[in-house]
Amino acid sequence: MGVAQGRRAHLGELERAVMDYLWSLAPTNTNHPTAPTNSGAPPGEPAPTPPQRAATVREVHDALAQARDIAYTTVMTVLDRLAKKGAVEQIRDGRAYLYRPAVTLDALTAELMHDALGTVDAESRASALVRFVDTASADDAAALRAALAKLERREY
């Protein structure tokens, strides 16, 4: 169990490293004539494919191997997992596959922040997340500080 969890955490960390590398590859999507900006697109919809250079497994492995001891097959496994999750695209190139991000970093970040800041589930109330402070709260700052002052008096 512990080993399995450790392995999952390790894979998660590798997935992040792989995506970071793929996103770092020539993000030429600024000034691309056909690619609309993602700022106006509703999150959740697939963002337009970024015109981004695709990488071979070898390239990804070489990049990751600079910082850690990692096997070529492990990189293949990680890329395969990412493809299954829809995070990267597989492009056939002769006998090999090329990989590139399916979604831009900006689009993914926007989607994550949209969820995290609670603009989604205000309506249904059945929240996917349990927040420390509900975004619906609109307490007066002065009232909050007064309540805190009372708590401080009690604690000391």
Place this chain on the structure above:
Amino acid sequence: MLSGPLPVTATPLILTTMALALAGPAPAWLARAKWPRRVPRAALVLWQALTLAAVLSALGAGASVATLAVHGDQLNLGMVLLHAAAFVFTLTVLARLLWAAHTLGTSLRARRRRHRQLVDLLSHIDQRAPGARILDARETFAYCLPGLSSRLVISSSAVDVLADDELRAVLEHERAHARARHDLVVEGFAALHSAFPWFGRSRAALDAASGLVEMLADDAARRRTGALPLGRALVRLADATVPAGTLGSSGTSPLVRIQRLAEPAPTTHRGFAAAVYVASMALIMVPTLTVATPWLAYVSAGI
């Protein structure tokens, strides 16, 4: 063939009355009451008992009318239609509940899985917030992504703005949510509300449950870090929060939570909590035994 203190034909009437009382006035009273914040765990159990008893009464009322038709003596068309309607009502209530629970659960799990993938790809780890994922953001926020594989998430701005003990209090609060699976408790009330949004006080029950689990998590955090760091963290993170789609959320407001931290801990109300637990048990047991038993005996005698 009477085997109980009540005539069998009274069963549907009593159960209907109970269902209406438990769906309307009782939750309205409990939602207004001030004492639940002193014993949040017991109050949450009482809400569950109240809700379960209401649903069971409604189902029992429909089922008892429907079965009385089968065993009854006066079989005319009007009675048959009435009983058929009661039977259909019971099935509809049950089907709606199950369907709402299913669709809500499915969509929540899908959204959480997607969000977890995003968090795992875009967050990083920092030893200042052990056990948590950090997202780079200007906004200050912290949340728990519940589930079998849960995540504690906090924004980089929140890590920066909170003192060490305040950060610990926030993380302990979120850890308590993840550990105790508070999401499942709230999900039950949410399913009921989405099945019957217009009926009774299902919304009050959902709001109350959401508030009570916050209090439970606060209590868990204060046991570990003390009340003061938690109170300060609440002020810091509430100050910065933008009221988005403003909903009047009841009982969960940071102000109430800070005021509550200045009150005696729930452990000082053990006797009171025990009384609430007993009341919760009674709420489910007593109607089942006194009302449903004679009817069940009558039905089984007829078979």
